[in-house]
Amino acid sequence: MNFELFVGGEWIGAGDQDTVRLPYDGSLVGTLPVADEKLLRKAVLAAREGAKAMAALANFERADLLDRIREGVRQNAEEFSQLVCSETGKPIKEARVEVDRCQQTLLAASIEARQLHGEVVPMDFAPMGKGRMAMTVREPVGVIAAITPFNVPLNLALHKIAPALAAGNAVIHKPAERTPLSAVRLARVIAEAGAPRSAYNLLNGSGAKLGAAMLADPGIDMLTFTGSVPVGEQIRSQAGLKRVTLELGNNSAVVIEPDADRETAVTRTVQGAFGHSGQVCISVQRVYVHSSIAASFVEQLKAATEKLKIGHPREESTEISSLIDEPAAKRVEEWIQEAVQGGAKVVTGGARRFATIPPTILTHVPVSSRISCQEAFGPVVAIYPYDKLDDAIDQVNNTPYGLQAGIFTNDLQRAFRSARKFQVGGVLINDVPMWRADHMPYGGVKHSGIGREGPRYAIEEMTDLKLICWKA
8 A cells, every 4th residue: 555745735645665564474564755855844844834823723723623633533443553553563452552542642632722821920929020910821832843653653643743733833743664654544634634734744754864854954943752862862962952852761660569469460560561562661671579479470470471372463362463673573682692691591482583572581680781771672571589679779770761660569658658769750559660641741860851741741841931921
């Protein structure tokens, strides 16, 4: 199937073509034109006009637009699910969950659009303010470039697009090169929903080339990016005064205390480590288990993991499928082998087949190995025993990342004390870090990024605060 780009309200099908293939077996899914800097410039000029039109809409009009987009996604949910499944290789049941969640993201953005507001500033706080009144209003920044990742191509895109539109901005969207097809379908829904011409523009192509051009273009006011730390650092260093939001990943950890609900901890760890084949920034990668229960926990985790069904992503019963491509699987395999050579033990999994890595559990992993201290982005988890909770927390924090962490314990005082000690953007008590509600604030500290997502919080990033003061 041939897909097209969407710029300035027009569909563009000409030019060099990229191919998108199903990661599980390499079968062709579709083709899509590749954008160049000339087309990017056209998109920027169009978006400048689109931004004027979006800024002129009242709050309720932006909210109604987002509601119509949500209804368009709902009516075509199965088509979106099949596209997400085909371009990512994730199981169809996971693709359907993503499509359901993106509707919640649109709903939250619509609600926030309706209640976008400032506040009254009490100017008579100080003597010099006597006789004056002031208020703040939020105004859109203008044109927002959104660069989105391959692992959750639809919902993570809408975490940038929906708040941008809710705030009255125009968007230039560059999805990941491997997963642009659901974005094309979304562009059609946005157009059919009656969005102002040029409010949403879709480009496909090299992240390095188009990203650099976006940073350099003065017509783009803000860049929001989800991806790797090296690329995020490059964006931050080259952005100048351009506003940026960066979500850059993690090496997520969870702590299991001896009083925890063991069955829940095991079940949620399996889901948190191996869902989406571990290709989520908050996938569980390190598990710290109290030494008194470590051996039994590993056995329970192994038994639950080996029940997962590996297969073709379009099969309804499949729970684990491939990574995004074979090079990604080879990299994860190399990291596992490195850990084993350093003394790690493979409890289950580890043997790659094409782009698929079976869910893998490791013990005795050297803390210096990449599995332990970098982001694996694959279905592999390392188990570490501990004796003192503070030692486990120190190990959780012993990483340059800080997105989310979790702890299982029935002692709430201990749980909240630990939550204050974790150096992360979000702490999950009695759950794994690979949990996210789409309306909550989401973002990290340290090398995990800057800024927050979640529609309400993203809107704050995507608007300027203006003070209006008058003398009575």
